[in-house]
Amino acid sequence: MMEHPENNEEYKGLVVNEGVENLPQVNPYATFRRKKRTLTAEEYVDGILKGDITLLSQAVTLIESSLPSDQAIAQRVIELCLPHAGNSIRLGITGVPGAGKSTFIEAIGTELCHMGKKLAVLAIDPSSERTKGSILGDKTRMNELSVEANAFIRPSPSAGSLGGVARKTRETIVLCEAAGFDTIIVETVGVGQSETAAHSMVDFFLLLQVTGTGDELQGIKRGIMEMADGIAINKCDGNNVERAQAARVSFKNALALFPPTDSGWKPYAVTCSAVEHTGVKDVWKMVEDYVRFTKKNGYFDAHRTEQSEYWMFETINSALLGGFYNNPKMEQLTEEYKNRVLNNQISSFIAANELINAYNKER
Amino acid sequence: MMEHPENNEEYKGLVVNEGVENLPQVNPYATFRRKKRTLTAEEYVDGILKGDITLLSQAVTLIESSLPSDQAIAQRVIELCLPHAGNSIRLGITGVPGAGKSTFIEAIGTELCHMGKKLAVLAIDPSSERTKGSILGDKTRMNELSVEANAFIRPSPSAGSLGGVARKTRETIVLCEAAGFDTIIVETVGVGQSETAAHSMVDFFLLLQVTGTGDELQGIKRGIMEMADGIAINKCDGNNVERAQAARVSFKNALALFPPTDSGWKPYAVTCSAVEHTGVKDVWKMVEDYVRFTKKNGYFDAHRTEQSEYWMFETINSALLGGFYNNPKMEQLTEEYKNRVLNNQISSFIAANELINAYNKER
Numbered sequence: 001m002m003e004h005p006e007n008n009e010e011y012k013g014l015v016v017n018e019g020v021e022n023l024p025q026v027n028p029y030a031t032f033r034r035k036k037r038t039l040t041a042e043e044y045v046d047g048i049l050k051g052d053i054t055l056l057s058q059a060v061t062l063i064e065s066s067l068p069s070d071q072a073i074a075q076r077v078i079e080l081c082l083p084h085a086g087n088s089i090r091l092g093i094t095g096v097p098g099a100g101k102s103t104f105i106e107a108i109g110t111e112l113c114h115m116g117k118k119l120a121v122l123a124i125d126p127s128s129e130r131t132k133g134s135i136l137g138d139k140t141r142m143n144e145l146s147v148e149a150n151a152f153i154r155p156s157p158s159a160g161s162l163g164g165v166a167r168k169t170r171e172t173i174v175l176c177e178a179a180g181f182d183t184i185i186v187e188t189v190g191v192g193q194s195e196t197a198a199h200s201m202v203d204f205f206l207l208l209q210v211t212g213t214g215d216e217l218q219g220i221k222r223g224i225m226e227m228a229d230g231i232a233i234n235k236c237d238g239n240n241v242e243r244a245q246a247a248r249v250s251f252k253n254a255l256a257l258f259p260p261t262d263s264g265w266k267p268y269a270v271t272c273s274a275v276e277h278t279g280v281k282d283v284w285k286m287v288e289d290y291v292r293f294t295k296k297n298g299y300f301d302a303h304r305t306e307q308s309e310y311w312m313f314e315t316i317n318s319a320l321l322g323g324f325y326n327n328p329k330m331e332q333l334t335e336e337y338k339n340r341v342l343n344n345q346i347s348s349f350i351a352a353n354e355l356i357n358a359y360n361k362e363r
Numbered sequence: 364m365m366e367h368p369e370n371n372e373e374y375k376g377l378v379v380n381e382g383v384e385n386l387p388q389v390n391p392y393a394t395f396r397r398k399k400r401t402l403t404a405e406e407y408v409d410g411i412l413k414g415d416i417t418l419l420s421q422a423v424t425l426i427e428s429s430l431p432s433d434q435a436i437a438q439r440v441i442e443l444c445l446p447h448a449g450n451s452i453r454l455g456i457t458g459v460p461g462a463g464k465s466t467f468i469e470a471i472g473t474e475l476c477h478m479g480k481k482l483a484v485l486a487i488d489p490s491s492e493r494t495k496g497s498i499l500g501d502k503t504r505m506n507e508l509s510v511e512a513n514a515f516i517r518p519s520p521s522a523g524s525l526g527g528v529a530r531k532t533r534e535t536i537v538l539c540e541a542a543g544f545d546t547i548i549v550e551t552v553g554v555g556q557s558e559t560a561a562h563s564m565v566d567f568f569l570l571l572q573v574t575g576t577g578d579e580l581q582g583i584k585r586g587i588m589e590m591a592d593g594i595a596i597n598k599c600d601g602n603n604v605e606r607a608q609a610a611r612v613s614f615k616n617a618l619a620l621f622p623p624t625d626s627g628w629k630p631y632a633v634t635c636s637a638v639e640h641t642g643v644k645d646v647w648k649m650v651e652d653y654v655r656f657t658k659k660n661g662y663f664d665a666h667r668t669e670q671s672e673y674w675m676f677e678t679i680n681s682a683l684l685g686g687f688y689n690n691p692k693m694e695q696l697t698e699e700y701k702n703r704v705l706n707n708q709i710s711s712f713i714a715a716n717e718l719i720n721a722y723n724k725e726r
Binding site for chain 2: 225226316337348356
């Protein structure tokens with residue numbers, strides 16, 4: 001199990017410390033800085049294709065870096081890994097905090113490793129900052145899984161725009177697949193727009209639910225249920241079994257009222273207990289059934305192609321919009337116009353037109 | 364009832380034909396062109412505020428025009444109408460073709476007119492072309508409503524980008540409200556993305572459903588049900604009564620499983636028969652209850668403010684993206700890169716970056 005590279009002994013062997021830390025700082029500008037020896041993209045790719053987890057981890061760190069020099073290498077690494085990527089099942093998992101996502105991923109992940117699969121667990125959580133213990137950031141939550149040799153757990157890229165965070169996770173999938181991981185789990189918290197992003201990069205999207213007094217849906221965002229290819233009702237254990245089974249029937253009836261999916265697959269609900277490891281295999285069976293079904297009717301490949309297209313356009317759009325919204329002058333002006341719109345002093349459309357005119361002059 | 368201005372006698376009085384049609388055309392460039400006398404924005408607004416339907420209709424035609432000179436006047440008209448707008452209930456109605464939308468709008472519209480309300484019926488259908496009988500385009504479908512003096516029926520702006528079509532409908536609402544219409548219905552077909560656009564400009568979003576053999580959801584897009592503030596199960600008449608009532612119970616149970624709405628309102632389902640005019644008042648009661656409920660908890664105004672903000676950003680974004688996608692050179696290049704992405708020859712992200720670089724050089 002490979003964690004964040006900085007905590008890893010093996011990794012340190014690859015870092016050539018050219019500077020010295022903790023020198024008395026007379027002039028801070030004169031302080032030597034710790035510098036890594038930079039590998040070439042080809043060296044990273046060689047390592048990744050051999051399944052070298054250390055180099056995989058370092059390459060993911062480059063993907064997550066905002067330094068242009070790191071990005072240049074990262075993009076080259078992705079390009080070279082691309083022909084070796086794609087051979088995996090990508091499973092998205094969402095659910096509100098409290099649904100037991102970590103425990104569930106531990107349970108299903110351990111099962112998968114014991115089945116001989118190589119599993120990478122990634123996350124999308126734009127609100128995360130590593131220091132704050134984001135989803136998957138707190139490794140202590142996944143003790144059991146993290147000791148599996150075939151599991152690679154990587155926390156969410158740290159705070160940033162949703163598009164940026166999601167793009168990095170999407171790129172990390174390419175590298176993991178090239179490194180031989182045949183099962184990818186992408187975790188999100190079911191409270192924001194990360195679900196749409198996760199949904200656009202996985203084959204199967206699982207909604208993890210808990211039963212309770214009817215408040216179980218309180219935290220989850222509307223629209224997510226209709227994205228789900230399946231629902232797993234967790235915590236079907238102890239006193240909760242009856243309620244969980246009743247919930248399964250309710251969801252079954254509700255899902256029957258939903259419009260058909262593009263895949264032709266009919267989503268259904270199963271119960272499980274991540275704590276007692278019961279029903280977890282049923283969830284995986286559902287995923288496998290789905291994969292078999294959609295590979296047969298052609299949807300699996302068509303969907304992946306659609307997703308590639310989606311990410312190309314998504315990235316173009318982010319760049320086009322970013323030019324405007326990340327421009328400090330436009331940011332200030334937009335705020336001013338927004339307030340005039342909110343006070344009904346100007347129409348939304350006129351405000352937008354004047355802002356665009358200002359932007360075109362600005363450039 | 365005012366229809367499309369070209370069909371209207373009153374309208375013709377305002378058109379000064381300065382040219383003569385059907386002259387033998389020796390040189391087509393020398394042909395006199397029919398020319399309208401252009402009113403000033405202030406003249407349009409004076410008329411609109413007096414409830415002059417002819418001038419309202421003409422101003423809407425300016426909104427729908429793509430001529431820059433027309434747009435300049437239209438934007439000024441909107442700006443001047445804005446302080447007089449907002450005083451209405453805006454009801455969005457969606458449902459697949461066959462759900463009986465036209466008949467339902469006739470039925471509820473006639474009821475509303477008899478209650479003394481002034482009703483404007485608009486539509487969003489980007490696929491529409493007036494000549495092809497788009498939604499609301501075919502006036503013969505609304506014979507009953509179109510003779511009501513207090514009803515203003517306007518077909519969807521003709522084919523164009525969804526953003527453009529929706530923006531025009533949104534702007535038309537401002538003018539209708541300034542003209543004294545206190546009830547606005549926006550119709551969409553439940554098959555595309557028009558629902559999101561309609562949803563973002565109405566107070567209450569109604570999903571019109573029909574009962575049947577379970578195929579009733581076949582045409583409707585996933586995600587729409589979760590947008591609905593209420594569901595009306597139409598065609599609850601004749602042999603269909605029992606099925607419609609059973610469907611109401613099913614939807615009731617399904618809706619209870621949905622996460623709570625931002626408004627705090629709990630959507631529910633009612634049955635009705637547009638043909639027999641039964642239950643239609645219950646639908647309107649639901650809308651009124653909703654308005655009362657959300658005005659009390661502050662959501663009504665907060666939601667409208669949010670929508671204004673949405674439209675400002677939506678319009679900015681359309682302009683930013685339009686610069687790229689409407690550029691013929693970029694269109695060709697994007698197609699080339701897209702094919703390379705689809706053939707797995709290049710990553711989505713690298714393709715996007717190279718396209719953006721090309722675009723920045725191009726400008």
